[in-house]
Each structure stands twice: as C-alpha cells, then as structure tokens.
Amino acid sequence: MxxxxxxxxxxxxxxxxxxxxxxxxxxxxxxxxxxxxxxxxxxxxxxxxxxxxxxxxxxxxxxxxxxxxxxxxxxxxxxxxxAAPNNSKHLLHLPESPAYYTGVVEDYIIQKPGYQNTVLQVQQVQVNGQWQQAEGEVQISVPHDSDKAYELSYGDVMLVRGAPQRVEAPANPNQFDYRQFLANKGIYYRHYLQPLQFRRIATAPPNPLLAASIRLRRNIDKLLRERVGKGQEYAISSALILGVKDELDNAIRNAYASTGTMHVLAVSGLHVGLIYLVLLWLLGLFPPVRRQRVLQAVLVLAFLWTYAFLTGLSPSVLRAVVMFSMVAVAAAIQRQTNIYNTIAVAATVLLLWNPYNLKEVGFQLSFLAVLGIVYLQPRLYKLLEINNWLLDKVWVYFTVSVAAQLATLPLGLFYFHQFPVYFWFANLVVVPLATAVLYTGLAAIVFSWVPGLGWLLFSLHAGLIWCMNGFNLWVQRLPYALLNGFDISQLQTWLLYGFFFFLILFLALRKLRYFALATAVVAVLSGQAMWETLQQKEQALLTLYNLRGVTGLALVQGQQATVLADSVLQQDESNYTYNVQPHLWQLGVLQPEFAALAAEPAGRATYAYSVLPDSNSLLVWRGQRLLLLSHPPALQSKAPLPVDYLLLRQNVRLRPQDLQSYAAGKIILDASSSPWYRRRLHQQLDTLGLAYYDVADSGAFVVKLR
The missing domain is CATH 1.10.287 (Helix Hairpins)
Structure with a gap:
C-alpha cells in the first residue's frame, strides 16, 4: 500500500x-x-x-x-x-483598434536575421483620439539593420503607431500552435514594426534587478564574443553558459537535437546542479560544525543566485535555483528532507507565481526529468555492480541518461515527434564535455583580466566546444541516429505515462493488479494504433498548404503521398518541416515523394499532370481537376472549361472576365501571391459574384475524397 x-x-x-x-x-x-x-x-x-x-x-x-x-x-x-481575458483593461476588450499605444520593453531582446524580437507591456492606448490606460503584452519585431548590437533594451518606453494584430491560428493542419504557445505566456498580440513606426520616449525598467542582470549578461556575452570568436564555438559558449541561443544555426541545433543532447544548451537544472555539486565538494572539506553548516548554506545560496543573476534570471534557471536552495537550507538546519517533497515545494511555489507554467514545455520536461533521475536512476544503477572506478562512473552517466529519457519519452514524442536512438551513447560523452565547458567558461570569465591565464582558459574552453560539436555531428551521421514521424495525441501521451506508472507500481509493490492495469493500457494503445492505421489505409486527401511565397500541395492516398511544389520549397527545409511535414506525419506518411510543379511526372505517377502551351498546368487526380494559373491564360474555348478548382498563384496577370472562361467549382488563391494582389482580387471576385477561398487568410485548403 x-x-x-x-x-x-x-x-x-x-x-x-x-x-x-x-x-x-x-x-x-x-x-x-x-x-x-x-x-x-x-x-x-x-x-x-x-x-x-x-x-x-x-x-x-x-x-x-x-x-x-x-x-x-x-x-x-x-x-x-x-488569465489575461479576465482583465477588463486588457487589449482584448478594447471596442476599437488603437491608433497609437505606449508600452515598456519587459523581456529579453532576441536576435533574428534582420530583426529583433521582444515583448512590450502596454501602458496606454489612443482610441478615437483619446488616450486611456490599458494592459496586455505585445510581441514586437523591430528591424535590425544598424551597427548597434541591440535596437532596444529592457526598460525602454516606446511610442508605437498603429494597432497590434491578434496572433493568428496555425495556418496548416497539425502545425505547431504558436498562438497557444504565446497565449500560455499571456501574449495575444504581435506587431511587425517598420523603422519609422516606433520611437523610444523614455527609459523606465519595471524591475531594476532584472535590468541589471540583463546588462551583466550582455557584457559577458560581449566578452565571450571577443575572446571565443564569432563561429559556432561562441554560439555554443553563449548558449551553454548564459542561455543566449541567438547565434545557433539550424545545422548545429539539429545535431544536438538528433543526438538527444539539446538539454546541455538549455541553461537549466543540469547547469545549476553541476555548480551545486562542485560547491558541496569544495565546502565539504571544512568540518561539519553548526556554524560551518550555516556558512556553507550562505555561500551555496550566494553562488547559486549569483549564477541565476548572471544568466539573466531566466525561468529555467530560477526553477533549478529554487529547488537547490531548499536543499541547501534543509542541510544547514539538519532537517531530514525528502527529495520528492523538495521538488513538490519548488513546483508549488512556481505554479502559484504563475499557474501557466504548467503549460510550459520546459517546466514539464525539467520536473519529469528530475523525478526520473531521482526515482529511476538509483534502481537502474543497482542492476549492475561494477568495481572499476572509471566504468562505474560511465555506468552512473548511462543510468542518469536513461532515467531522464524514460521519464520524458512520452512528452518528447508528443511535442517533438522524434526519438534519438543514440542518446545513451551521446550523453556519455557530451555531458562530461559540457561539464568541462561550463567550468572552464566560468573560470575564463572570472580570470579574464589575468594575462596569460585568461587566454589559456578561453582557448581550452573553445577547444572543448569544438570537440563536443564534432562528436555530435559524427553521432548524427550514424545509421538510424534519429527516428522521427511519431504522432501521438494527448490521450495517448497520458496513456503512455499511465503504463509507466502502473509498471513502476508493479515492480515496486509486487502486486499483480498493477501489472494487469499496465497490460490493459497497452491493449488500449494497441487498439488505438490499429484503428488509426486502418483509417489511414482508406484515406484520400488533396491539401493545398499555406506557404508564404510558394505553392505546395499534397496528394495523399493511404499512407503514401506526393508533394507537388515549387522547387523553392525543396530547397527550404525549414519551410517544409514546419508547415507540411507535421500534417503528413499525422496522416501516417513518413516518406512522401516530391515533384516539381514545373515538370510533368516521370515514371508511374498516381496522378495526371500536364503543362499547357501557355505555361499553365492542369492536375487530374481521383476525378478532381485542378487548373493552376501562374501566367496570363492564352487558350480560348468555345464553352467554359469545366474544372473543379481554379488556383490563381504567383500574382498571375489576368482580367476579371478571363475567369468567366472557366466553369470552376471554386477559385482558390494561395500564399504565393502578394497581399496587395489578393486584396485587389477579392474585390474583383466579390463584384463578379464568384466563390473563392484564400489560403493565406483562411489556412490550408483540404479536400477529403472517398
């Protein structure tokens, strides 16, 4: 019991x-x-x-x-x-859009290619010529084309012309819901600003302590850039020590994600735990008398909170610092603490501070990983008894990695749809290397003023990062290094955790009923998987995706699919990965075929596709006829040409009367055309009384066929 x-x-x-x-x-x-x-x-x-x-x-x-x-x-x-919607002064409740608004920058400045992102806490809005108080957060993007490192700073009070826009819903099926992601942070609006659309009118940091912390982090980041260099070594150094990931490119991100070592780049519990262990080892050299214990606790708290201050008081670090601070205080007063109670207290404090932390992926993963390490790792470690010191340390790292991976496995499949096969091997090497990188980096920062020693430490620090990057890139190239395409629902995620829970209860309490419950959960999951597979075998869909500046559509039949798109989409991996791939995975399609819109299909295609003499094209698939117009139509017919769908793309030049040459069931506009072109065409189609569907405004166009 x-x-x-x-x-x-x-x-x-x-x-x-x-x-x-x-x-x-x-x-x-x-x-x-x-x-x-x-x-x-x-x-x-x-x-x-x-x-x-x-x-x-x-x-x-x-x-x-x-x-x-x-x-x-x-x-x-x-x-x-x-909850922001419950605040009567929130922007959500404004009767009309404001012409101007003022607010203060209350978040970090994130560097992006050509622009910078931050969050503005709104203070006042001008509606109908009258200024009034208002509240709410707006994610703003400002152009970054000057020599300044940052266009804005924490605490800048801004005057902005124009109204912020509500964050849009996902534009394609099963796409990452960025609107919900921001809503969990209390952000419901975005605003892409032009150079003359905003002006700094004052400086009033809402939190002076956080302002000082961000200034310190910027100075240290500048030091790392100067002493480590501007390549990937600097990017990893800044991410691992300070949590600044602005300079990480997609290649290195994918390498760490594919090997299951991305957690070393997220300044969180791992980094705080490493610092805590070193402090305990150093302070453990002194006699354990009461006065000494109190002094140790004071020093540990001072070092931990100094590190949190150095990293900009990021939420992930604060979670870990709160937890280890409680452990340090309990040790000082010789209070026998239960680690599970300590974890629970930390979670309670953070959830009372902001209940929406519960929806944060980082919050969920960090606490589950800690619970997995605390409970599973000692039990996995006892499975083997190793007398060799080095092999024993390897076994410890291995069991820690496996415990954390098992605890976060269902969430990893749900959020990221992938599983790094060699995580156990990669972590055996990367975690010790990351530990050395962290220690040498902190030491290099502290002794950067010492001639010779600072150069030596920074050189060692950069060399270790080079080795860590090279190792991850090598592991990423191993066969079957990453299994992806997993698509599980929230219910299936809960069922997986239910299976782990009942299995752990069975192993701990030796009660057969828990094994029966675990078996029942597996049966439910298996039944769901079989039913889903049967449904996918019978499916047939035509989907035109919302892809900015590009035309892309998928023909899905069973668990096979062909993606017809402009060649630009195949060259832009991130565009495909973010907008198209999640939907195909949801449909059970792991490896679709790709074909260019500009060429007719080769081999045994499941569709008919012809490029017409006027350079437009006609697609016929499962009885559906789709005419794609990207050039002025030059073919004339005596009677209106019957097609099911008429796609107007790439700002095709045509006269409104040209559309009357087609007996189209529906006219479709996609996001390959410019906004001004689509707005003009809306007016013309409304005047002619023709039905149309704008993918850029309404999201992907999906046709389910029998």
Whole structure:
C-alpha cells in the first residue's frame, strides 16, 4: 500500500495542479471560484480546530480532505487571476483598434536575421483620439539593420503607431500552435514594426534587478564574443553558459537535437546542479560544525543566485535555483528532507507565481526529468555492480541518461515527434564535455583580466566546444541516429505515462493488479494504433498548404503521398518541416515523394499532370481537376472549361472576365501571391459574384475524397 505520510507536499502540489487543470477545462464558465475558495478555507479552519480538540480519525481525515480541496480551489483562483481575458483593461476588450499605444520593453531582446524580437507591456492606448490606460503584452519585431548590437533594451518606453494584430491560428493542419504557445505566456498580440513606426520616449525598467542582470549578461556575452570568436564555438559558449541561443544555426541545433543532447544548451537544472555539486565538494572539506553548516548554506545560496543573476534570471534557471536552495537550507538546519517533497515545494511555489507554467514545455520536461533521475536512476544503477572506478562512473552517466529519457519519452514524442536512438551513447560523452565547458567558461570569465591565464582558459574552453560539436555531428551521421514521424495525441501521451506508472507500481509493490492495469493500457494503445492505421489505409486527401511565397500541395492516398511544389520549397527545409511535414506525419506518411510543379511526372505517377502551351498546368487526380494559373491564360474555348478548382498563384496577370472562361467549382488563391494582389482580387471576385477561398487568410485548403 502506498504511504502518503512522508510526502505531504506531493498531495498539496497534485491538488494545486488539479485546480489549475480544472480552470483550463471550465475556463470562464464558473464565476464563483473566489467565493468557493473562501467557504472551503473557513470550513477547513473550523474543522481543523475541532479535529485538534476531538482527536478523532474521521474528523482529522475530513480536515485533511478539506485542506486539499482548498489547494485545489486555490489553483483555480490563481489561474483565473492570471488569465489575461479576465482583465477588463486588457487589449482584448478594447471596442476599437488603437491608433497609437505606449508600452515598456519587459523581456529579453532576441536576435533574428534582420530583426529583433521582444515583448512590450502596454501602458496606454489612443482610441478615437483619446488616450486611456490599458494592459496586455505585445510581441514586437523591430528591424535590425544598424551597427548597434541591440535596437532596444529592457526598460525602454516606446511610442508605437498603429494597432497590434491578434496572433493568428496555425495556418496548416497539425502545425505547431504558436498562438497557444504565446497565449500560455499571456501574449495575444504581435506587431511587425517598420523603422519609422516606433520611437523610444523614455527609459523606465519595471524591475531594476532584472535590468541589471540583463546588462551583466550582455557584457559577458560581449566578452565571450571577443575572446571565443564569432563561429559556432561562441554560439555554443553563449548558449551553454548564459542561455543566449541567438547565434545557433539550424545545422548545429539539429545535431544536438538528433543526438538527444539539446538539454546541455538549455541553461537549466543540469547547469545549476553541476555548480551545486562542485560547491558541496569544495565546502565539504571544512568540518561539519553548526556554524560551518550555516556558512556553507550562505555561500551555496550566494553562488547559486549569483549564477541565476548572471544568466539573466531566466525561468529555467530560477526553477533549478529554487529547488537547490531548499536543499541547501534543509542541510544547514539538519532537517531530514525528502527529495520528492523538495521538488513538490519548488513546483508549488512556481505554479502559484504563475499557474501557466504548467503549460510550459520546459517546466514539464525539467520536473519529469528530475523525478526520473531521482526515482529511476538509483534502481537502474543497482542492476549492475561494477568495481572499476572509471566504468562505474560511465555506468552512473548511462543510468542518469536513461532515467531522464524514460521519464520524458512520452512528452518528447508528443511535442517533438522524434526519438534519438543514440542518446545513451551521446550523453556519455557530451555531458562530461559540457561539464568541462561550463567550468572552464566560468573560470575564463572570472580570470579574464589575468594575462596569460585568461587566454589559456578561453582557448581550452573553445577547444572543448569544438570537440563536443564534432562528436555530435559524427553521432548524427550514424545509421538510424534519429527516428522521427511519431504522432501521438494527448490521450495517448497520458496513456503512455499511465503504463509507466502502473509498471513502476508493479515492480515496486509486487502486486499483480498493477501489472494487469499496465497490460490493459497497452491493449488500449494497441487498439488505438490499429484503428488509426486502418483509417489511414482508406484515406484520400488533396491539401493545398499555406506557404508564404510558394505553392505546395499534397496528394495523399493511404499512407503514401506526393508533394507537388515549387522547387523553392525543396530547397527550404525549414519551410517544409514546419508547415507540411507535421500534417503528413499525422496522416501516417513518413516518406512522401516530391515533384516539381514545373515538370510533368516521370515514371508511374498516381496522378495526371500536364503543362499547357501557355505555361499553365492542369492536375487530374481521383476525378478532381485542378487548373493552376501562374501566367496570363492564352487558350480560348468555345464553352467554359469545366474544372473543379481554379488556383490563381504567383500574382498571375489576368482580367476579371478571363475567369468567366472557366466553369470552376471554386477559385482558390494561395500564399504565393502578394497581399496587395489578393486584396485587389477579392474585390474583383466579390463584384463578379464568384466563390473563392484564400489560403493565406483562411489556412490550408483540404479536400477529403472517398
């Protein structure tokens, strides 16, 4: 039987999480959460007071249950208070779009090619010529074409002309939902600014401590750029030490992701834990008397929070620092702590501070990885007894890596759709190298002013990064290094964790019923997989995707597909990976065939595609006729040409009356045409009374066929 007594904070945290999830399910439908919380709290106080006097188990149990219900209600109320739509002053509730607005830069400045991103906390808006107070966050992008390192700084007060736009929904099926990602951070608007559209009018940092931290991080980043260089060594150094990933290119990101070592570039629990272990080793050399323990705790806290300050007080570092700070304090007062309670306390503090942390991928992965390491690693380690010191250390690293990977496996499949096969091997090498990179980097920063020593440390630091990069690139090229194409639902993710949970209970408690439950979960997952495969075998879809500046469509039949697109799409891997690939994976298509729109199909194609004499083209597939016009039509017919779909692309020049030459079931405009062209065509089509569908405005055009 499970004993909950040693884990009081786990019950509290689970109740708080249940309340947060309840709000996500009910939303604004329930308006009396504060009153319910007050009633539960008063009832709990009364019952708890009575339980202390009565000393009866049923009354004590009732008080405990009421206490958990209070935390459940607290989670609901805290989430309701943090939800931006519940704020009457929020931009969401403005009756009209503002002509101007002011706000203060309240986030880091992220470098992108040609522009910079940050978040503006709105303070005032001008509506109908009147200024009024308003609240809300807007993600702004400003052009970066000057010699300055940063166009904006934290605390800059900006005057912006124009109205921010609501973040758009995903433009293609199963595409990453960036709108929801920003909404979890309380951001519902974006604004792409032109050079003369904004002006800095003041400087007023909302948090002076964070402003000082960001300035320090910028100075250290500048030092790394000067002493390490401007190549990938600098990019990795800045990412690993400071968490600044602006200079990482896609090739090196893919290498670390493919080997399962991307976590070393995310400044988080690993880095804080490495610093904590070194501090414990150094301070452990002193005698463990009470005064010494207190001094040790003070020094540990000072070093940990200094490192958090150095990294810009990023949320991922703060999570880890809060957790290790609690461990350090408990050790100082010789309080026997349970690591699970410590993890639960840290999670409770962070969720009360911002309940939407629960939706953050980093929050989920970091806590699950820690739980996996804490619980699974000791049990995996005991499976082998190794007497050799070096092999024992290798075995420790191996079990830590496997434990963390197992704990985060379902989430990794759900969010990233891939599994790095050689993660166990890569982490054996990369984690020790990353440890050395972190230590040498911090030492190089501290002693950068010392002639000779600073140069030596920076050279060693850069050399270690070069080795780490080379190793990852080599592992990435190994056969079957990365398995991708996994597409699982939220329900399947929960079922996978349910399987792991019941299996762990069976191994820990030796109760056959838990093994039966784990088997039942596997049966459900297998049934879902078979049903999904049967459905995919019978599917047939024609999909025209929303791809800026490009035409791309997929012909899906069963679990096979052909992607017809401009050659530009095949050259732009990120465009295909972000916009098209997730949908094909969802349909069970792992390796589609590619064909260029400018050429007729070769070999045994499942479709008919002809390039017409006027350079336009006609696609016929499963009885559907799609005419693609990218050039002025030059062919004339006595009667209107019957086609199911007429696609106008690449700003095709035509007269409105030309469209009457076709008996088209629907006219389609795609994102290969410019916005001004599509707006003009909207007016012309509306005037002619012709039905049309604009992919750039309404998202991908999907036709399901029998």
């Amino acid at each position: 499970l004993q909950w007594a040693p884990y009081p904070f786990i019950r509290i945290t689970l109740s708080l999480i249940a309340g947060i999830l309840l709000y996500f399910i009910l939303g604004k439908d329930f308006r009396y959460s504060t009153e319910v919380f007050a009633i539960l709290l008063l009832t709990y106080i009364a019952v708890a007071f009575y339980a202390r006097k009565a000393r009866k188990i049923p009354v004590t149990n009732a008080a405990g249950l009421l206490g958990l219900l209070c935390f459940l209600s607290m989670g609901y109320v805290a989430t309701q208070w943090h």
